[in-house]
Amino acid sequence: xxxxxxxxxxxxxxxxxxxxxxxxxxxxxxxxxxxxxxxxxxxxxxxxxxxxxxxxxxxxxxxxxxxxxxxxxxxxxxxxxxxxxxxxxxxxxxxxxxxxxxxxxxxxxxxxxxxxxxxxxxxxxxxxxxxxxxxxxxxxxxxxxxxxxxxxxxxxxxxxxxxxxxxxxxxxxxxxxxxxxxxxxxxxxxxxxxxxxxxxxxxxxxxxxxxxxxxxxxxxxxxxxxxxxxxxxxxxxxxxxxxxxxxxxxxxxxxxxxxxxxxxxxxxxxxxxxxxxxxxxxxxxxxxxxxxxxxxxxxxxxxxxxxxxxxxxxx
Numbered sequence: 001x002x003x004x005x006x007x008x009x010x011x012x013x014x015x016x017x018x019x020x021x022x023x024x025x026x027x028x029x030x031x032x033x034x035x036x037x038x039x040x041x042x043x044x045x046x047x048x049x050x051x052x053x054x055x056x057x058x059x060x061x062x063x064x065x066x067x068x069x070x071x072x073x074x075x076x077x078x079x080x081x082x083x084x085x086x087x088x089x090x091x092x093x094x095x096x097x098x099x100x101x102x103x104x105x106x107x108x109x110x111x112x113x114x115x116x117x118x119x120x121x122x123x124x125x126x127x128x129x130x131x132x133x134x135x136x137x138x139x140x141x142x143x144x145x146x147x148x149x150x151x152x153x154x155x156x157x158x159x160x161x162x163x164x165x166x167x168x169x170x171x172x173x174x175x176x177x178x179x180x181x182x183x184x185x186x187x188x189x190x191x192x193x194x195x196x197x198x199x200x201x202x203x204x205x206x207x208x209x210x211x212x213x214x215x216x217x218x219x220x221x222x223x224x225x226x227x228x229x230x231x232x233x234x235x236x237x238x239x240x241x242x243x244x245x246x247x248x249x250x251x252x253x254x255x256x257x258x259x260x261x262x263x264x265x266x267x268x269x270x271x272x273x274x275x276x277x278x279x280x281x282x283x284x285x286x287x288x289x290x291x292x293x294x295x296x297x298x299x300x301x302x303x304x305x306x307x308x309x310x311x312x313x314x315x
Contacts, residue, residue: 041117041121042100042111042115043059043118043135044059044063045057045058046058046059057136057138057139057140057141058134058136058137058140059118059122059135061122061133061135061175061177062177064116064119064122064178064181065177065181067184067185068116068180068181068182068184070109070112070115071108071112071181071188071189072188072270073108074107074108074112074188075187078108079107079108079109080107081105082094082097082108102114109189112181112185113185116178116181116185116194119177119178119181120197121163122135122178123178123197123201124200125160125161125163126158126160126165127222127223128172128204128207128208128223129203129204129208129225130201130205130208130209130219131172131175131178131222132170132222132223133171133172133173133175134166135165135169136157136163136169137162137164138162138164140164143157143159143164156168158170165223167223170221171220171222172209172219172222173218173246174205174209174216174218174245174246174249174253176248176249176252176256176279178201179201179260180252180256180275182197182198182260183259183260184270186260187269188270194260195261198260208225208238209241211241215245217241217242217244218241218242218244218245218246219239219241220239220242221239221240224239225239248279251278251279252278256279263308264309264312265301265304266301266302268281269301271284271301272284272293272294272297283295283297284297
């Protein structure tokens with residue numbers, strides 16, 4: 001990611017410390033669909049060809065790993081302030097945070113929460129309850145500001161409040177990035193919000209992606225779901241499935257969901273293990289080149305949670 005964080009709502013703003021001219025976190029300025037939070041939807045935009053090129057107001061689902069990274073850093077004592085200790089960059093970050101409507105002292109965890117809420121809204125605002133591959137936002141200019149009676153679809157673009165979905169980006173491949181961030185935020189904060197969001201996502205996959213003969217299929221589009229309110233009073237068709245189940249659904253998505261819903265504090269605790277990009281848990285080391293300490297770390301977690309574990313096992 002490159003750049004600064006710009007705000008394009010009524011009060012401009014930024015969250016990165018790379019300067020006001022080169023950013024990535026954007027605020028759509030709030031709005032429809034509900035549940036987006038007082039700040040609207042905070043998202044990571046793109047630069048077309050480089051740090052000084054045009055900002056494209058879209059966010060891929062793949063970016064939804066970022067809240068988890070920020071929250072994980074916070075759990076290790078990082079990110080209390082933006083700017084990496086550089087006073088000039090800290091000052092720029094404080095100004096950017098304020099323009100986004102956040103506290104100038106907002107931490108990496110504060111930003112992680114808002115980014116994660118946007119990822120959750122990419123699911124919650126669609127009729128299927130599932131996220132598209134790519135979401136666009138109002139500042140993209142894809143759809144002009146709509147009146148109260150405006151249609152929910154314009155020229156191949158489905159409109160769900162601040163979340164705009166192009167037909168070609170509407171597929172859902174059962175990706176793990178949002179669930180991964182929900183797991184880390186749940187483990188770091190203990191806030192029920194993240195578990196609740198994960199449960200709703202799981203229910204949506206069960207409803208729309210589960211195949212009777214076994215497995216789960218990707219969806220061609222998340223913008224339509226079976227209902228009794230179709231055109232002419234006819235039932236709307238169920239989402240079209242793609243005859244494919246990605247391997248990462250088993251290796252990552254379901255693993256993160258299982259861990260999200262587990263109450264066992266000794267099951268792959270974050271202080272003891274780090275997950276690689278394919279969700280394989282690797283024991284953390286005390287220092288570079290040091291001996292693996294995964295087992296000893298888990299034993300320490302067990303000692304710290306002995307009463308909880310005993311109660312779970314009826315002891």
